[in-house]
Amino acid sequence: MTAPARPVCVLVGAPGSGKTTIGQGLAETLGVEFRDTDADIERLAGKPIPEIFVDEGESHFRALERAAVAAALTSCSGVLALGGGAVLAEENRAALVGHRVVHLSVELPDAVKRVGLGVGRPLLTINPRATLKHLMDQRRPLYAEVATSTVVTDGRTPEEIVAEIAQLLRTDG
Ligand SMILES: Nc1ncnc2c1ncn2[C@@H]1O[C@H](COP(=O)(O)OP(=O)(O)O)[C@@H](O)[C@H]1O
Ligand SMILES: O=C(O)C1=C[C@@H](OP(=O)(O)O)[C@@H](O)[C@H](O)C1
Ligand SMILES: [Mg+2]
Numbered sequence: 001m002t003a004p005a006r007p008v009c010v011l012v013g014a015p016g017s018g019k020t021t022i023g024q025g026l027a028e029t030l031g032v033e034f035r036d037t038d039a040d041i042e043r044l045a046g047k048p049i050p051e052i053f054v055d056e057g058e059s060h061f062r063a064l065e066r067a068a069v070a071a072a073l074t075s076c077s078g079v080l081a082l083g084g085g086a087v088l089a090e091e092n093r094a095a096l097v098g099h100r101v102v103h104l105s106v107e108l109p110d111a112v113k114r115v116g117l118g119v120g121r122p123l124l125t126i127n128p129r130a131t132l133k134h135l136m137d138q139r140r141p142l143y144a145e146v147a148t149s150t151v152v153t154d155g156r157t158p159e160e161i162v163a164e165i166a167q168l169l170r171t172d173g
């Protein structure tokens with residue numbers, strides 16, 4: 001029996017921290033697969049995330065997300081980006097133990113600029129700045145709990161961030 005795959009690196013962080021963008025760039029740099037649990041959920045559900053929130057609600061989305069995280073952790077052998085709220089579930093935090101987890105940190109000003117009006121992010125469509133602040137305050141300790149490294153993203157280009165993570169992976173093996 002072959003051992004299950006495991007990601008070379010899992011990216012966590014607030015919406016707008018750059019998990020999807022940095023994940024794609026890092027996977028390209030390393031020449032490995034890129035997976036994003038949000039894309040997996042959309043494929044399985046057959047509709048975009050905002051429609052899942054409208055049709056079935058957030059708790060249904062979180063159930064799909066728990067299943068997507070569990071599946072991706074044993075089937076992705078490349079770079080895996082999680083949705084910003086995946087760390088809310090104790091089940092997901094427990095599943096991340098033993099993995100290399102990079103927290104892409106971002107402070108409110110850059111996160112707000114990057115997320116804009118929250119298009120495609122149903123939790124942020126009303127009052128994105130205040131909602132993001134609340135989410136970030138609530139989740140900061142959870143990102144810290146699951147992370148094995150933290151990489152600051154504020155004021156830095158995706159290329160600089162990808163290079164730092166690639167170097168981190170080379171150094172730590
Ligand atoms: N380091 C960065 N500097 C400037 N813009 C960025 C950076 N990282 C991501 N972005 C932009 O911010 C937006 C959100 O990035 P995204 O990768 O979707 O974040 P996440 O997946 O963490 O929510 C995108 O428009 C992306 O191009
Ligand atoms: O913060 C959240 O709860 C969410 C973040 C989104 O992913 P990104 O962090 O990639 O925007 C997506 O999973 C969904 O809209 C819920
Ligand atoms: Mg994303």
